[in-house]
Amino acid sequence: MSEETITLELLGARMMALTADVRDLQQRFDGFEPRFDGLEARFAAMESRLTGLESRFTAMERRYAVQEERMSRMLSLIVRIAERQGVRE
Numbered sequence: 001m002s003e004e005t006i007t008l009e010l011l012g013a014r015m016m017a018l019t020a021d022v023r024d025l026q027q028r029f030d031g032f033e034p035r036f037d038g039l040e041a042r043f044a045a046m047e048s049r050l051t052g053l054e055s056r057f058t059a060m061e062r063r064y065a066v067q068e069e070r071m072s073r074m075l076s077l078i079v080r081i082a083e084r085q086g087v088r089e
Helices: 008-085
Strands: none
Touching: none
């Protein structure tokens, strides 16, 4: 051990310093809480927007699938008409 003697004054000063440090940290963390709440709200809003975009893309995919099916039917019809007319490749 060191030769220093620990006095109540030294111990009290250390405790006061630690208490001040803890208080400072607590104030900093209290400042973070509203910021994190704000970020959480922004992410929730972004998530809902992305969900909206996802549903729009899904609707577009369905429309393109229907259009693709119609084009396929129309091409089949054109090929049959051409075959009846006697048109060859």
